[in-house]
Amino acid sequence: MITTVLVANRGEIARRVFGTCRDLGISTVAIFSDADAGAPFVREADVAVRLPGSAPSETYLRGDLVIAAALTAGADAVHPGYGFLSENAQFARDVVAAGLTWIGPSPETIDAMGSKIRAKELMAAAGVPILSVDAAAATADDYPLLVKASAGGGGRGMRVVHDPAALADELARAGAEALSAFGDETVFVEPYLPTARHIEVQVMADTHGTCWIVGDRDCSIQRRHQKVVEEAPAPDVSDTVRGVLHDAARAAVKAVGYVGAGTVEFLVADAHLDAGRVFFLEMNTRLQVEHPVTEAVFGVDLVAAQIAVAEGAELGQKPAGPNGHAIEVRLYAEDPADSWQPQTGTVRTFEVPSGPGLRVDSAVESGSVVGIHYDAMIAKIVAHGGERRAALRRLQGALRRTRIHGVSTNLDFLRSILADEEFAAARVHTALLDQRLEAWTAPSLDDGMVRRAALAAALAEASAASAGARVLSRMPAAYRNVPSQPRTRTYEPDLVVSYSAGFVQHDLDDVSVVSASPTRVVLDVGGITETYVVAIGGGWVDVDGPHGSIDLVPVPDFVDPASAVVEGSLLAPMPASVVSVAVADGQQVAEGDVIVVLEAMKMQHTITATADGIVRELTVTAGSQVESGTVLAIIEPGEST
Numbered sequence: 001m002i003t004t005v006l007v008a009n010r011g012e013i014a015r016r017v018f019g020t021c022r023d024l025g026i027s028t029v030a031i032f033s034d035a036d037a038g039a040p041f042v043r044e045a046d047v048a049v050r051l052p053g054s055a056p057s058e059t060y061l062r063g064d065l066v067i068a069a070a071l072t073a074g075a076d077a078v079h080p081g082y083g084f085l086s087e088n089a090q091f092a093r094d095v096v097a098a099g100l101t102w103i104g105p106s107p108e109t110i111d112a113m114g115s116k117i118r119a120k121e122l123m124a125a126a127g128v129p130i131l132s133v134d135a136a137a138a139t140a141d142d143y144p145l146l147v148k149a150s151a152g153g154g155g156r157g158m159r160v161v162h163d164p165a166a167l168a169d170e171l172a173r174a175g176a177e178a179l180s181a182f183g184d185e186t187v188f189v190e191p192y193l194p195t196a197r198h199i200e201v202q203v204m205a206d207t208h209g210t211c212w213i214v215g216d217r218d219c220s221i222q223r224r225h226q227k228v229v230e231e232a233p234a235p236d237v238s239d240t241v242r243g244v245l246h247d248a249a250r251a252a253v254k255a256v257g258y259v260g261a262g263t264v265e266f267l268v269a270d271a272h273l274d275a276g277r278v279f280f281l282e283m284n285t286r287l288q289v290e291h292p293v294t295e296a297v298f299g300v301d302l303v304a305a306q307i308a309v310a311e312g313a314e315l316g317q318k319p320a321g322p323n324g325h326a327i328e329v330r331l332y333a334e335d336p337a338d339s340w341q342p343q344t345g346t347v348r349t350f351e352v353p354s355g356p357g358l359r360v361d362s363a364v365e366s367g368s369v370v371g372i373h374y375d376a377m378i379a380k381i382v383a384h385g386g387e388r389r390a391a392l393r394r395l396q397g398a399l400r401r402t403r404i405h406g407v408s409t410n411l412d413f414l415r416s417i418l419a420d421e422e423f424a425a426a427r428v429h430t431a432l433l434d435q436r437l438e439a440w441t442a443p444s445l446d447d448g449m450v451r452r453a454a455l456a457a458a459l460a461e462a463s464a465a466s467a468g469a470r471v472l473s474r475m476p477a478a479y480r481n482v483p484s485q486p487r488t489r490t491y492e493p494d495l496v497v498s499y500s501a502g503f504v505q506h507d508l509d510d511v512s513v514v515s516a517s518p519t520r521v522v523l524d525v526g527g528i529t530e531t532y533v534v535a536i537g538g539g540w541v542d543v544d545g546p547h548g549s550i551d552l553v554p555v556p557d558f559v560d561p562a563s564a565v566v567e568g569s570l571l572a573p574m575p576a577s578v579v580s581v582a583v584a585d586g587q588q589v590a591e592g593d594v595i596v597v598l599e600a601m602k603m604q605h606t607i608t609a610t611a612d613g614i615v616r617e618l619t620v621t622a623g624s625q626v627e628s629g630t631v632l633a634i635i636e637p638g639e640s641t
Contacts, residue, residue, distance in 0.1 A: 009081025011363030
């Protein structure tokens with residue numbers, strides 16, 4: 001019987017596994033990098049072991065250090081979570097060799113299914129339909145093609161190729177990204193079906209021959225092949241296609257003697273028709289990020305089942321279900337308005353509503369720091385209801401009331417997806433996000449809403465300044481001895497509001513101020529009362545109102561000339577590590593030439609020359625760590641001599 005579990009992972013999955021262990025009376029051990037020293041999952045474990053360093057390659061990907069931590073802390077079992085070493089067969093072997101229980105499938109199974117190329121061969125032999133094309137023999141009729149990494153997942157190493165002339169370059173780039181993310185540069189290609197659906201089947205099998213098919217999930221809403229929204233059961237699927245999916249998943253389990261929790265993923269064309277076509281994609285030999293929706297509709301704890309199977313128990317009868325519907329969204333620290341760049345910083349506020357049918361698995365809490373080293377996902381928000389419409393409405397309500405400040409996220413983007421008529425009607429496919437991207441990334445607040453939020457911020461700041469005054473503290477905010485011009489407050493980039501004593505605003509028609517304090521401002525907007533909650537800090541003002549949230553940065557009255565950036569400067573768009581530098585100081589470059597390649601949150605970002613010129617003041621080398629806004633190089637107009 002397992003008594004103490006070390007979770008070889010971090011963030012929300014570590015917290016999730018710890019929760020089940022507490023329910024079962026099992027002690028828990030966390031491992032943590034220096035960057036994660038203050039993270040919530042570290043505090044929630046019974047004990048924690050530090051792995052010196054911050055990068056995954058020096059900490060969470062060091063199997064020897066993880067096993068040593070387990071032995072030092074007295075753990076007798078290891079749960080791998082997902083990502084990192086969860087699908088590393090050698091790590092599983094080393095865990096077992098150290099006398100520890102591995103809570104996962106056998107190393108042989110991980111080997112068999114860990115290579116997508118080998119997995120397809122096994123599935124084809126088992127009679128499971130697959131997608132396949134030979135890159136070297138592909139003709140123009142085979143395009144578009146999808147380049148994929150043979151190891152790993154999460155969309156890393158994936159490229160869609162429409163032009164045969166671009167295939168070689170895309171294969172090389174995909175291989176480089178795969179090598180960085182998974183330590184394996186092997187890639188392959190398959191036909192790209194842009195309007196198919198991505199549907200996966202949850203399996204759970206024990207050592208006694210029992211195999212549960214625990215329903216299916218739709219994961220078709222994806223950006224850059226990274227899942228954004230998942231739901232169970234997969235909607236608008238014919239009984240015939242669902243039967244084919246479940247039978248194919250069962251065949252996959254049997255073909256490799258699978259034991260534990262796993263997911264068999266498929267592309268499905270015309271899923272709503274009996275004649276729909278099903279193609280095997282891959283098998284994930286671990287728990288999936290989206291497993292909560294399956295747990296919600298089947299009333300099962302998949303982590304508890306994993307532990308039971310690892311202890312040698314029989315699974316027994318499959319849980320009844322599905323019961324109702326569940327939808328999950330992934331909340332990422334990324335900025336849709338800035339080319340989806342990963343975001344870092346301190347999460348000043350993180351508040352998600354709780355209540356019946358709602359579940360939040362999060363890596364962060366108010367005060368947490370989001371760094372450059374790990375995946376950009378910070379939370380999963382899940383809603384369950386008696387039917388799909390009920391789950392959708394419940395999730396929409398939860399996102400509407402969610403408050404996040406300090407880092408940019410895709411929260412508004414998620415709200416837009418759920419409000420879309422195509423999504424509401426379950427007319428989903430893997431290209432829907434790209435087709436609807438412009439609508440889903442449109443600003444959620446119109447100009448009037450933004451200006452009212454800025455007015456609330458300015459009034460709260462003025463109230464705070466008045467309340468904190470040590471001289472003439474009874475003087476009304478914005479009071480002028482000789483009235484002339486109203487007081488103005490500017491927020492980046494050029495949002496200006498004005499007001500005067502007594503909190504009379506001068507910019508917005510049909511808006512009057514009901515009350516104002518340092519934390520709460522009430523406005524009357526055409527007879528409708530709007531309440532704004534305001535938080536003020538050093539260099540920032542956070543506002544939550546009836547239409548959403550906004551982070552504002554006050555513009556100082558006096559700007560330091562030293563803060564100006566030299567023309568031609570190439571700036572780091574986010575904190576990152578430098579993967580490679582493609583040029584030398586003094587080198588002639590053309591617009592579009594690669595200058596530096598950065599890596600942040602497991603994704604590579606290429607910085608290119610914005611104009612023809614000469615490289616000057618190249619400040620970084622491979623391996624350097626840079627902060628957001630760091631000048632990487634300056635491209636000086638002209639020609640080298």
